[in-house]
Amino acid sequence: MINTYTLNKFVHYKEFRFYQALMSFGSRLLEARKKKSISQEELAKFLTTKGPVIGRYERDEMKPSIEVAAKMADYLDVSLDYLVGASDEQLDKKTLNRILELQKLPSDIQEKIYYFMDMSIRDFKAKQAYS
Numbered sequence: 814m815i816n817t818y819t820l821n822k823f824v825h826y827k828e829f830r831f832y833q834a835l836m837s838f839g840s841r842l843l844e845a846r847k848k849k850s851i852s853q854e855e856l857a858k859f860l861t862t863k864g865p866v867i868g869r870y871e872r873d874e875m876k877p878s879i880e881v882a883a884k885m886a887d888y889l890d891v892s893l894d895y896l897v898g899a900s901d902e903q904l905d906k907k908t909l910n911r912i913l914e915l916q917k918l919p920s921d922i923q924e925k926i927y928y929f930m931d932m933s934i935r936d937f938k939a940k941q942a943y944s
Contacts, residue, residue, distance in 0.1 A: 839873035845889040
């Protein structure tokens with residue numbers, strides 16, 4: 814028998830995943846652009862196009878080419894996977910590059926770094942919980 818807590822947790826997870834799936838390219842683009850406080854005109858200038866085109870992308874009236882979408886992702890500091898909905902994680906380039914560099918290190922050094930990361934995260938969460 815499934816207890817109520819487990820059932821509620823499952824339902825909320827499914828609702829969250831459903832909401833994430835509903836986020837279109839346009840809504841993700843809009844969210845990323847606003848998070849960086851970049852205007853449609855500024856993004857359009859970077860892409861050598863006009864502001865209304867960005868508005869059409871954000872309203873899902875038009876889809877950019879893969880090259881343009883990649884430039885947008887780069888400029889907004891999100892992954893292309895995030896913009897197209899293949900990932901819900903918004904890893905900035907700096908974090909992503911650090912992870913890639915970490916993977917190149919020998920496993921014993923990786924383990925030491927993971928140990929300190931885990932310790933720092935644990936301590937931060939403990940401080941948050943008791944403050």
